[in-house]
Amino acid sequence: MKNFSGRIIITIFLLSSFTFLRGQDFRFALITDTHVTKDSLAYNDLVRSVNQVNSTPGISFVLVTGDLTEEGDGESLQKVKDLLDKLNVKYYAVSGNHETKWSESGATDFGRIFGSERFKFTHNGYTFLGFNTGPIIRMMDGHVAPQDITWLEKEFLQAKAGTPFILVTHYPLLDGDVDNWYEVTDLARKYNVKAILGGHYHSNRLVFYDGIPAVINRSNLRDKTDNIGGYSIYEVNNDSILVYEQKIGRVPRKWGGYDLNKVYYTEDNSSYKRPSDSVNTVYPKVKPQWITKIGNTIYSSPVVYDGKIYVGDDTGLLSCLSLKSGKHIWNFKSDNKIIGTPAASDHIIVFGSADKCIYAINAITGKLVWKYLTEGAVLGAVTIDGGIAYIGSGDHTMRAINIKTGKLKWEYSGIKGYIETRPLIYDDKVIFGAWDNNMYALEKETGKLLWSWNGGLTRMHFSPAAVWPVAAHGKVFFTAPDRVLTALDAETGKTIWRTKESMVRETIGLSADKTRLYSKTMQDSVVCYSAVGSEPRKIWSVNAGYGYDHAPSMPVEKNNVVFGSTKNGIIFALGADTGKLLWKHKVGNSLINTVVPLNGRSCLFTSGEGIVGLLSIQDK
Incomplete structure (x- = not known):
């Protein structure tokens, strides 16, 4: 009886707190970053949010903007869906990086359980478009797949001229969050996009994505300051879109909004930051010999065999290309992603x-x-x-x-x-x-x-x-996200040594003579350790100037040259003996998977941007 009375009091409290909203066009709730596991407090936080949304009058629908789970597993996703299904109104969900990076289903469980990886619906004249911002399996920046950008453009083109849009993502469409943010913002600014809504930062922020108004929303998880969970409530009228923080059992607090009648941006992108390829002018002899656009995101490395290249992509297509020219020879289609x-x-x-x-x-x-x-x-x-x-x-x-x-x-x-x-x-x-x-x-x-x-x-x-382990002299070597380089006894599995000296992560390569190990640190540097002996011994370290990086792309040695690549389109080459930087080249702004050197002067690469290429030193 006490709990029932408490619910009545909270409902009356919420009814009174929203009386001022009468006459507004519509309201909706946004829940994000719930991070539910198979057994966690996060689930209880979501239960409270679902119950409170159900007891709040006038909510038209709910947006759920990613990181629904902590580990991306199907069991947790189903658990979240079963709970969200108890909402009294319709809800629309997109995945977050925790559903796509760590996913034993290859990020397919989300679409299977929730019905789709995208959504589109119209409410009171506004069209809402939600889509995935990745990444799939690989540790990299967020990434909007080429096929999702094509879908977005199609929806824009098919709409009546002047239709107001609200886009829904998980990652903020910002440099450092999504590697090809500019492809989305340049497209969106051609149309009447009123706002972009999402999460990821676990905090409330008003920002602009290349001029487009955006709202980053708090996590559903309970705050460390007051131990109370919460979500966002939006109200949309003819003049504005306003956002309120709704803590469980508390009065909603308005904290931001945008004027819907104000023009915030134009199509012109000249004042916005874009990735720079100025490094290519430093090493002008390094150029692509050919580049082939596959058109779909690629998360696997190229395979060279008998004068041909084989590449899998995230639509399930295996492409066979000519090594000499990059021209398509044949395709084979599987029924889902090739990772x-x-x-x-x-x-x-x-x-x-x-x-x-x-x-x-x-x-x-x-x-x-x-x-x-x-x-x-x-x-x-x-x-x-x-x-x-x-x-x-x-x-x-x-x-x-x-x-x-x-x-x-x-x-x-x-x-x-x-x-994987x-x-x-x-x-x-x-x-x-x-x-x-x-x-x-x-x-x-x-x-x-x-x-x-x-x-x-x-x-x-x-x-x-994610690391591809290597072995030599009776030892197995690998690195992990704990930023430790480890050597195990290959016969027993016992630890021989571990070092965190260089803060390396998920990358390792072995020299051709099996005496040296190569690995990338998370900031600019490549290090070389001895593969011989019972203690870790650093041979060299070099600042390769690639910036912050956590891509699991392995360094590979060929003809005494170490080739490496990064999450933001850079391929580099180092002298194997000394680590001297030989050259760098930027081929895009997305993940470059583990490259395949053909000799000391050229290498094949695949990119998250959906391209395959042959990069080489060209004397002419």
């Missing part, structure tokens, strides 16, 4: 897809050889050794499959997290990390577990899962 890097051998190319299948394709004709169905999205990169493909999946399983027959040799499913890395074959072992804090070693012939290593990691997000 992991393929591998080729014996005229067969093997790759995994988020459609839960492993594919083998004839490398010459592009025809299907076989398809193997798994229980989860196949996100892992492929390693082929002795006619056997080794590949990990979102169903927490590592598999060994005969590449000619498609017959399963063995599978190991005692893994607690999903797999490329497995390492070393001393008759299959070595790989997973998103469960562990590094594993399986017997190559049987798949039997030989050892696993945890290292005392406490958060899933610190797992050595």
Whole structure:
């Protein structure tokens, strides 16, 4: 009875607090950054918000703007949906980076559970457009996929002239948050976009995205200052869009808004910051020999085999290109995203897809050889050794499959997290990390577990899962998001040494003579350590001037040159012996995946912008 009376008091309190809103066009709620896990206080915070929205009169709909979960898993997403379904009004949701970066489904669970990765609806003359700002699996800046920009443009063009739009994203469309923010803002400024709404920063802020009014909203999580959760309430009328902070059980507090009759921007973008490629004038001999636009975001590295290049993209398309010219030869379409890097051998190319299948394709004709169905999205990169493909999946399983027959040799499913890395074959072992804090070693012939290593990691997000491990001199080397370079005994899995001296993250490469390790730090520098000995020994460190970077793109040595790449379109080359910077070149402003050097003067690359290219030193 006491709880029931309390609810009546709160409802009366909220009714009285909104009496001044009579006559306004409409109101809606915005809930963001709920960060629900399988069992957490965050879920209880969302319960309170749902209950309060339901007890508040006049709410027309609810926007849910990303980071619904902490780990992007299907169970947590379903839990959030089941709760949101209890809202008395319709709701519209977009995903956040926690649904796309850490996702055993390859970021497909969100669309499956919520019905779509985008939304469009019209209310009282306003058209609302919500879309994903990524990134998918890779650690990089947010990114709006080319196909989503095409969709956005189509919706703008199809609308009646003068239609007012409100865009809904998770990431702020700002430099440093979304790598191709300017593609969206330049498009949006051609139309009547009244505001862009979202979250990510866990705080209330009024900002402008290249002149376009925007609102960043507080997290639904309880504040550290008063231990109270909350969300936002918007009211829209003929003159303004106003935003209120609604803490649970409190009077809503108006804190910002915009004049809907004011012209804030024009199409002209000359006064807004844009990425600079001035570094290319410093090294003018380094140029693309050719560039091919795939048109869809690419999160895997190129594969070179028999004079051809094979590239997978996030629409599920495997493209075969000419190494010489970059021209298309054939395409093969799987039913969902290709995240992991393929591998080729014996005229067969093997790759995994988020459609839960492993594919083998004839490398010459592009025809299907076989398809193997798994229980989860196949996100892992492929390693082929002795006619056997080794590949990990979102169903927490590592598999060994005969590449000619498609017959399963063995599978190991005692893994607690999903797999995205490329497995390492070393001393008759299959070595790989997973998103469960562990590094594993399986017997190559049987798949039997030989050892696993945890290292005392406490958060899933610190797992050595994105890095491609390397091995030499009886040691396995890797880096993880905990910014530690680790060496393990390859036979036992015991720690030999760990160092946080250089603050490296998720990148590692091995020299051709197997004596040196290369890794990127998160700010400008590349470091080189000895792969020999029982203690960490730094050989050199160089400031490569690439800025802040956390992309899991591996350094690769070829002909005594170390090639590397970054999250913002830069490819660089260093002298392997000394670390001397040889050159840098900017090919865009998005993630460059692990490059493939052809020799000491050229390398192939793929980009989040959907391009494949051959970069080289050109003397003429």
